[in-house]
Amino acid sequence: MSEEYNDNKTVHAQSSETISGGTSGVAPDIDYVRPAEIPEQDLYHGHSFITKWVFCQDAKVIGVQYFLLATFTGIIGLILSWLMRLQLGFPGAAGFMTAEHYYQFVTMHGMIMVVYFLTALFLGGFGNYLIPLMVGARDMVFPYLNMVSFWMFFIAVLVLLSSFFVPGGPTGAGWTLYPPQTILEGTPGSGAGILLMCLSLILFVAGFTMGGLNYLITVLQARTRGMTLMRMPLTVWGIFTATVLAMLAFPALLVGALMMSLDKVLGTSFFMPTILKAGEVLEYGGGSPILFQHLFWFFGHPEVYIVALPAFGIISDLISVHSRKNIFGYRMMVWAIVGIGGLSFFVWAHHMYVSGMNPWFGFFFATTTLIIAVPTAMKVYNWILTLWRGNIRMNTVMLWCLGFIVTFVNGGITGIFLGNVSVDVPLSDTYFVIAHFHMVMGIAPLMVIMGAVYHWFPLVAGKFLDEKLGKWHFWLTFLGAYSIYFPMHYLGFIGVPRRYFEMYDSPYMTSAVGMNEFISLAAFLVGAAQFILIYNIIRALKVGKPAGHNPWQACSLEWLTPKVPPEHGNWGDRLPVVHRWAYDYSVPGAKEDFITQTTAPSEVVDTGVEKT
Amino acid sequence: MDETKKKEQATTHKIGIYLWIWGLLFVLSFFSYMVDWYNFQGMLRWSLILIFMFLKAGLIMAFFMHLFWERYALVNVLLWPMTAIACFIFLMVAEFEYTVFTRIFYFVTGG
Amino acid sequence: MSDPKIEGYVFKPGFSGMAKDTGSDQTMFKGVHWGKAMMWIFLLSDTFIFSCFLISYMKGRGSTLVDWPYPSEVFGLHVFGVDVPLLLIAIMTFVLITSSGTMALAVKYGYEKNRKMCGWLILATAIGGLTFVGMQAFEWSKLIHEGVRPWENPFGAPQFGSFFFMITGFHGTHVSIGVIFLFIYAYKTFAGHYDERKRGWFTTMKGDYVEIEILGLYWHFVDLVWVFIFAFFYLW
Numbered sequence: 001m002s003e004e005y006n007d008n009k010t011v012h013a014q015s016s017e018t019i020s021g022g023t024s025g026v027a028p029d030i031d032y033v034r035p036a037e038i039p040e041q042d043l044y045h046g047h048s049f050i051t052k053w054v055f056c057q058d059a060k061v062i063g064v065q066y067f068l069l070a071t072f073t074g075i076i077g078l079i080l081s082w083l084m085r086l087q088l089g090f091p092g093a094a095g096f097m098t099a100e101h102y103y104q105f106v107t108m109h110g111m112i113m114v115v116y117f118l119t120a121l122f123l124g125g126f127g128n129y130l131i132p133l134m135v136g137a138r139d140m141v142f143p144y145l146n147m148v149s150f151w152m153f154f155i156a157v158l159v160l161l162s163s164f165f166v167p168g169g170p171t172g173a174g175w176t177l178y179p180p181q182t183i184l185e186g187t188p189g190s191g192a193g194i195l196l197m198c199l200s201l202i203l204f205v206a207g208f209t210m211g212g213l214n215y216l217i218t219v220l221q222a223r224t225r226g227m228t229l230m231r232m233p234l235t236v237w238g239i240f241t242a243t244v245l246a247m248l249a250f251p252a253l254l255v256g257a258l259m260m261s262l263d264k265v266l267g268t269s270f271f272m273p274t275i276l277k278a279g280e281v282l283e284y285g286g287g288s289p290i291l292f293q294h295l296f297w298f299f300g301h302p303e304v305y306i307v308a309l310p311a312f313g314i315i316s317d318l319i320s321v322h323s324r325k326n327i328f329g330y331r332m333m334v335w336a337i338v339g340i341g342g343l344s345f346f347v348w349a350h351h352m353y354v355s356g357m358n359p360w361f362g363f364f365f366a367t368t369t370l371i372i373a374v375p376t377a378m379k380v381y382n383w384i385l386t387l388w389r390g391n392i393r394m395n396t397v398m399l400w401c402l403g404f405i406v407t408f409v410n411g412g413i414t415g416i417f418l419g420n421v422s423v424d425v426p427l428s429d430t431y432f433v434i435a436h437f438h439m440v441m442g443i444a445p446l447m448v449i450m451g452a453v454y455h456w457f458p459l460v461a462g463k464f465l466d467e468k469l470g471k472w473h474f475w476l477t478f479l480g481a482y483s484i485y486f487p488m489h490y491l492g493f494i495g496v497p498r499r500y501f502e503m504y505d506s507p508y509m510t511s512a513v514g515m516n517e518f519i520s521l522a523a524f525l526v527g528a529a530q531f532i533l534i535y536n537i538i539r540a541l542k543v544g545k546p547a548g549h550n551p552w553q554a555c556s557l558e559w560l561t562p563k564v565p566p567e568h569g570n571w572g573d574r575l576p577v578v579h580r581w582a583y584d585y586s587v588p589g590a591k592e593d594f595i596t597q598t599t600a601p602s603e604v605v606d607t608g609v610e611k612t
Numbered sequence: 613m614d615e616t617k618k619k620e621q622a623t624t625h626k627i628g629i630y631l632w633i634w635g636l637l638f639v640l641s642f643f644s645y646m647v648d649w650y651n652f653q654g655m656l657r658w659s660l661i662l663i664f665m666f667l668k669a670g671l672i673m674a675f676f677m678h679l680f681w682e683r684y685a686l687v688n689v690l691l692w693p694m695t696a697i698a699c700f701i702f703l704m705v706a707e708f709e710y711t712v713f714t715r716i717f718y719f720v721t722g723g
Numbered sequence: 724m725s726d727p728k729i730e731g732y733v734f735k736p737g738f739s740g741m742a743k744d745t746g747s748d749q750t751m752f753k754g755v756h757w758g759k760a761m762m763w764i765f766l767l768s769d770t771f772i773f774s775c776f777l778i779s780y781m782k783g784r785g786s787t788l789v790d791w792p793y794p795s796e797v798f799g800l801h802v803f804g805v806d807v808p809l810l811l812i813a814i815m816t817f818v819l820i821t822s823s824g825t826m827a828l829a830v831k832y833g834y835e836k837n838r839k840m841c842g843w844l845i846l847a848t849a850i851g852g853l854t855f856v857g858m859q860a861f862e863w864s865k866l867i868h869e870g871v872r873p874w875e876n877p878f879g880a881p882q883f884g885s886f887f888f889m890i891t892g893f894h895g896t897h898v899s900i901g902v903i904f905l906f907i908y909a910y911k912t913f914a915g916h917y918d919e920r921k922r923g924w925f926t927t928m929k930g931d932y933v934e935i936e937i938l939g940l941y942w943h944f945v946d947l948v949w950v951f952i953f954a955f956f957y958l959w
Contacts, residue, residue: 034731037749042927141757144925209768213761220751221760228748247764248693251771255779259889267874268885270783283874286787286882288711291779298700298775345696349703358710361703578748624834634824641820645813648795648958658959665954669947676827676943678936683726683734684741686752686760690767697774704778708785715788 031600033226033577041138041222043569055151057143058568059214062150063129064460066120069150073157074117078527080109089520091502099501100188103172106499107189108164110175111197114303115204116157118445122310123208123246124153126452127215127239129460133558134236136224136576138569140214149214152207156200163189163196171197174499176300179271179292180284183264195264198257205250205257215243224557226578230334231597231612233556233582234327237334238313241341242306248345249302256295263287293355297348305344307441309337311448312379315404317582318451319383321554322398323390324593326583328382336375336382343372353424362421369419373412380409391586391593396470400451403478404444411440414489429499432492435485443481450477450533457537458551459558462565463544465536473532480526487515553594556582560596581612625681633675640668727754756933759940766944769897773948776893777955780886792878794957797871798862812957815858816949822851823946826939833917833935841935842912848942849905852898859895863888887956894952897945901938908938 046052056062084105087097128146132139140146163170172188173181181187182194189197219232219240232240259270263284271292272284320327327333349357350365383405392398414436418424427433450473457465495508503509509516550559562572576598584595589607601609644664647657674680679687726734732753735743744753752760784791800810829844866887870877876884911917912935920929 034748037729037732037753042929044927142761142926144927209765212768213764216764217757217761221749221755221757223749226748228746229751230746231748247768248696248771251768252775254772255775259779262873262885262889266885268889269874269881270779270885286789286880288708288782288786290707290711291782294700294704294707294782295775295779346699356714358707360706364703624831627828627831630824630827630831634820634827637820637824638817641813641816644954644958645809645816648809651795661954661958665950668950672823672943672947672950676823676946677940682755683744683753684738685744686755686763688741690763693767693771697771697778700774700778701781704782705785708782711782711786712788715786720788 030605031579031602033579036225036575038222040575041141043139044143045568055147057139057147059128059132059140059143059146060460060566060568060570062146063125063127065150066124066128066153067126069154069157070117070121070125073112073161074121075530076161077109077112077117078530080105080112082524082527084109085520085523087501088503089517089523100169100172102501103174103499104170104188104193107172107175107177108160108170112160113442114175114307115201116160118307118441119208119246119303120153121449122307122445123215123239123243124150124211126235126310126314127243128211129456130235130558131215131218131239132222133561133566133570134233134556134582135219135222136227136557136571136578137218137222138571138575141217141222142214145210146214149207149211152203152210156203156207159196159203160200163193163200166192166196168193176293176296177260178296179260179263179289180273180275183260183272184275184277184282190264195261198261198264201257202254205254208246208250212243212247215239216247224575224578227557230331231578231581234313234316234330234333234337235310236313237337238310238316241337242309245302245309245341245344246306249299249306251299252295253299256292256299259295260292290352290355290357293352293357294349297351298345300351301348302341302344304437304441305340307445309341311404311445312337314452315383315401315448316379316386317556318397318448318455319386319401320583320585321455321552322395322401323387323392324585325386325390326581326585328385328388329378330581330583332378333382336379339375340372343368343375347372350419350424353421354428366419366421370416373416373419376412380405380412395454396465396467396474397451397455399471399474399478400447400454403474404447404451407439407447407481408444411436411438411444415440427492429497430492431488431496431498434498435488435492438488439485443485447477450474453533453537455552456558457540458547458564460565461541461544462547463540464547464551465540465544469532469536469539473529473536476529476532477526480522480529483522484519484526487512487519491515550596553592555580555584555594555596557597560598580609584609584612629675633671636671637668640664640671644668729753756931756937758928758937759933762937762940766940769944773893773951776890777951780890780955783882783886784880787880787882789880791880792876792883794959797866797878798957809957811858811862812953815855815862816953818851818855818858819946819949822848822855823943825851826942830936830939833912833932836918836932838912838915838918841932842909845905845909845912845935845938849902849909852902852905852942856895856898856902859891859898863891890952890956894945894948897948901942901945904938905942908935 044057046056046058051057053061056065083094083097084102086094087102128140131137168189168191170189171177171182171193173190173194177194177197183190219236223229223232259268262268263270263272267283269284269287271289272282272287273289274285275282316327316333347365347368349361350369353362353365383401414432418427418433418436454465454470457463491512494512496503496512503516547564549564552559557576557578558566560576561567561570578597579599579601580595580597582597584590586593587595587604587607587609590604590609595604595607595609641664644661647660647664652660679690732747734740734753745751747753795808796806798812799806799808801807802810825844825847829841829848832840832844866884871884871887873885873888875881911930915921916923916930917932917934920931922929923934
């Protein structure tokens with residue numbers, strides 16, 4: 001690597017003379033912002049193709065890399081779900097599909113979608129791209145580590161996908177990987193498959209820790225002048241809190257995966273009780289299967305919020321921008337995010353009501369689960385109150401936002417069913433559960449991702465996505481997703497169990513055969529509709545309408561870079577100085593209906609803008 | 613921070629405090645070893661082990677890791693997440709007692 | 724450590740200071756180097772890893788119906804015709820605390836820009852760590868010789884061997900990584916990288932004696948974990 005840095009290129013940005021971006025020579029007192037505490041960050045600028053686009057240390061490129069790789073794995077997950085639905089709706093239609101394959105597809109679909117798609121996309125993709133821009137930093141604080149983080153993720157994905165090609169195939173134990181079945185013969189992929197899965201998860205956690213440290217320290221220690229925590233856009237709050245959860249929850253997964261690998265490779269009995277197999281006692285004995293469940297869900301429940309919190313944050317920003325209104329109850333929103341994050345460590349065993357754990361736990365965990373619904377509901381009210389009497393732009397982004405709110409409320413309400421022990425016991429392991437978590441952490445975050453793509457694509461690529469295609473994409477996805485998951489609630493009520501390869505002529509299923517086929521058809525349609533987005537992106541890159549500066553008239557910093565798309569270092573010669581929060585829309589008396597975060601107070605003295 | 617500020621910031625502590633803490637750690641380790649040596653049992657053993665353990669951990673964190681001198685913003689960020697661990701420990705104690713109960717109930721007494 | 728001077732910012736003590744720091748712009752941890760903040764958060768995450776290990780150990784030991792081996796005897800040594808309980812472990816604890824003390828002093832001398840003293844103390848710490856790893860290897864080989872395996876052991880519950888090798892192995896890995904970095908940092912100190920503010924190998928940040936403190940945090944953490952392992956695994 002060549003030793004070239006922008007050493008002290010931008011000294012004047014630190015000096016206290018350049019206090020604001022105001023036009024007059026001497027800035028008035030109301031524009032005063034404390035001088036910089038920390039010196040300018042030295043950046044490594046890549047020169048060759050390799051250092052610029054492959055082993056790149058620019059957080060924006062790393063974000064796009066994360067986005068593309070996560071989307072790629074997500075498409076694999078999507079294809080697996082098609083195959084599952086094909087088998088469920090039309091048993092035997094796919095000749096190669098055996099029960100083993102079905103379970104392997106279930107497992108890989110779940111693991112890919114939750115960890116390698118949603119987590120990587122929200123935190124790695126949006127986090128990397130947006131955090132430095134939104135807090136006014138030049139880059140992440142440890143660019144090299146950030147680059148290594150992506151390549152660890154890359155290796156983790158390779159290891160995961162390689163398990164399709166080993167003898168025995170990938171593990172088929174369900175994405176929760178419960179022992180003892182996971183590593184016993186008879187479960188598909190109990191040999192190399194499960195080991196590769198554990199290895200891949202360990203690599204993912206290691207890589208994610210590197211990225212996560214970057215996100216946290218950038219938010220905590222590298223904000224620009226005037227950017228207080230309570231002026232950050234909610235997107236940053238969501239991603240930040242989710243990263244905190246990830247840093248504290250992934251250790252449990254790491255420990256669980258490590259102990260499971262040892263059980264498999266060395267024959268230890270951490271999770272393995274005494275087992276009789278075909279009349280023979282196995283070598284294992286004395287271990288505790290339920291310990292794995294506790295470790296897994298101590299990770300697994302925060303994981304739900306690792307996916308949900310960035311979605312909450314992003315949706316708040318999108319709704320605010322596209323209804324031209326400040327977000328209702330900003331501080332309440334922040335505290336709700338933090339509160340949900342904190343509480344999420346105390347609710348994990350509501351996934352285990354039927355596991356045979358200590359029966360008293362049901363009381364504790366049902367209570368905490370219902371408590372966590374309170375801040376979540378507050379957020380929903382605030383989104384609706386932000387829309388209330390707003391100047392709503394009915395564009396594609398807003399459609400995704402509205403779709404999200406409806407879907408999230410739907411999934412949230414079924415969550416209250418399942419949080420109560422007495423209701424959960426009959427409903428657990430039925431399609432009701434499938435419908436619940438796909439609504440609340442599958443479709444709802446996906447809607448946010450889509451909205452965010454339509455919203456920020458003009459920033460990343462400098463071109464608009466096509467609105468007409470976008471609306472087709474939305475309506476097909478929205479109506480299609482409801483066609484899939486609404487009937488599933490009913491299937492759950494009549495008792496159809498989840499994770500069954502085939503229902504045969506079971507009495508509860510015969511009455512719903514038509515419905516099951518309909519669900520499969522809808523699933524094919526929704527999956528296919530996602531390729532509209534890919535076509536839209538490729539088309540926009542070629543012939544899209546140029547977006548120019550700040551096309552949505554947004555207030556937050558990411559739209560205020562000197563160049564669009566922003567270049568390495570983000571801010572040109574001088575860092576921005578922030579004077580207000582990111583939500584000054586439709587301020588009475590202002591020239592335009594938005595006041596950017598960098599607008600000095602002296603420029604808007606005659607308006608009704610409030611001090612934030 | 614430029615060079616001059618850096619120098620002002622680099623206030624260090626007297627060597628005596630480190631030596632004191634160092635000595636105390638040896639003494640406490642010696643005490644916890646003595647718990648085993650004299651073969652204390654029951655509650656006495658466990659409470660002594662825990663007291664010496666937390667004292668040692670506290671000294672290391674407070675003085676060797678400088679947490680005593682750090683600002684509360686950092687200290688609180690580091691210590692509050694431990695409530696999740698405390699909850700996990702508490703619940704797992706309840707859990708292993710229940711597991712032992714079920715094992716004795718079904719395997720030893722035969723249901 | 725003590726409050727740095729920051730232009731335009733007045734420090735407050737205690738919880739009101741915490742509120743002010745948290746509500747301020749630019750940084751939340753005032754005057755804390757990026758690398759140091761990162762190390763603290765990493766250690767927090769690592770604490771959760773070790774906590775999960777120890778909680779699993781508690782659950783595993785608590786729920787097995789087979790007798791748990793008596794650690795005092797298993798880890799005892801037979802020297803000069805007497806059985807001394809936990810002798811090796813006591814020496815290991817002694818070595819690790821010694822190295823922790825030398826590390827603390829190295830950080831102090833680093834901040835005083837005393838290059839020679841700092842370097843020698845880091846080297847002493849590294850040698851302490853190396854001794855610890857060596858003794859751990861001896862302890863492992865002794866137990867393996869006596870028939871203890873991750874999947875079984877002659878003294879009682881098979882989980883004893885599993886948890887012992889896993890937890891001490893994971894801790895030993897931390898120590899070994901620390902030793903490698905201690906040697907690297909000793910070299911960098913003696914070579915004057917921190918006095919010259921030379922850039923590191925994989926970073927654009929300029930060298931600074933704060934890096935010694937960051938390394939020190941890691942090393943003290945390793946010691947801290949040992950305190951818990953010593954109490955829960957060997958004494959309990």
